[in-house]
Amino acid sequence: EAQVTQNPRYLITVTGKKLTVTCSQNMNHEYMSWYRQDPGLGLRQIYYSMNVEVTDKGDVPEGYKVSRKEKRNFPLILESPSPNQTSLYFCASSPGQLANTGELFFGEGSRLTVL
Amino acid sequence: ILNVEQSPQSLHVQEGDSTNFTCSFPSSNFYALHWYRWETAKSPEALFVMTLNGDEKKKGRISATLNTKEGYSYLYIKGSQPEDSATYLCAYSNNNDMRFGAGTRLTVKP
Numbered sequence: 001e002a003q004v005t006q007n008p009r010y011l012i013t014v015t016g017k018k019l020t021v022t023c024s025q026n027m028n029h030e031y032m033s034w035y036r037q038d039p040g041l042g043l044r045q046i047y048y049s050m051n052v053e054v055t056d057k058g059d060v061p062e063g064y065k066v067s068r069k070e071k072r073n074f075p076l077i078l079e080s081p082s083p084n085q086t087s088l089y090f091c092a093s094s095p096g097q098l099a100n101t102g103e104l105f106f107g108e109g110s111r112l113t114v115l
Numbered sequence: 116i117l118n119v120e121q122s123p124q125s126l127h128v129q130e131g132d133s134t135n136f137t138c139s140f141p142s143s144n145f146y147a148l149h150w151y152r153w154e155t156a157k158s159p160e161a162l163f164v165m166t167l168n169g170d171e172k173k174k175g176r177i178s179a180t181l182n183t184k185e186g187y188s189y190l191y192i193k194g195s196q197p198e199d200s201a202t203y204l205c206a207y208s209n210n211n212d213m214r215f216g217a218g219t220r221l222t223v224k225p
Contacts, residue, residue, distance in 0.1 A: 004158075033212070033213075035215075040217055041217060042119075042204065042215040042216055042217035042218055043159075043204070043206075043215040044215075045212050045213070045214075048212055058212060059214075090158065090159070102164075102208075103149065103161035103164055104149075104151075104159075104161065104213065105161075106158035106159050106160075107158060108157070108158050109158060
């Protein structure tokens with residue numbers, strides 16, 4: 001089954017404790033992206049990647065890191081989480097350029113709480 | 116910063132009512148406009164992507180139109196059903212990223 005898989009789905013952690021949210025897609029998509037969703041703000045892009053070893057900042061990259069060493073994986077790293085990073089996180093992938101018919105395929109979301 | 120605005124923020128209708136909501140976006144440097152449907156506790160799923168001024172797309176009872184010159188898109192739902200209850204997101208994209216609006220939350224009462 002074609003899918004985008006995120007782990008963990010739910011996590012409660014404390015300020016400063018490094019964590020990684022994994023994202024994997026099995027559709028051989030080139031484009032991958034991370035979003036955070038906060039009430040009233042819609043989905044805001046954190047980082048995106050057009051291909052292996054190519055990553056770029058989105059609108060809200062502060063406090064996050066990513067890597068794209070393999071086509072299928074795009075982990076989101078919070079080196080020192082803070083309470084303002086409490087949010088619902090979505091990973092998404094797309095087969096091609098978003099300007100064409102490249103719709104996004106979303107993972108199921110990871111709800112992160114930082115105390 | 117490109118702003119994508121959606122209205123209304125929320126909408127409550129009775130089963131059988133037809134409804135529509137709006138997405139406005141910057142008309143300059145337009146590439147594509149996407150609509151997504153997001154049910155509670157699930158992932159957003161793509162409904163339509165439109166690229167040309169005047170585009171109209173339809174999927175069952177849901178349709179969408181696009182006006183790139185004035186920077187707006189409408190989503191229409193004919194004969195709303197309770198299963199249409201969801202948040203409807205529109206997004207404006209260029210080659211590299213996709214900017215989402217905050218969504219319109221639709222509740223259809225039986």
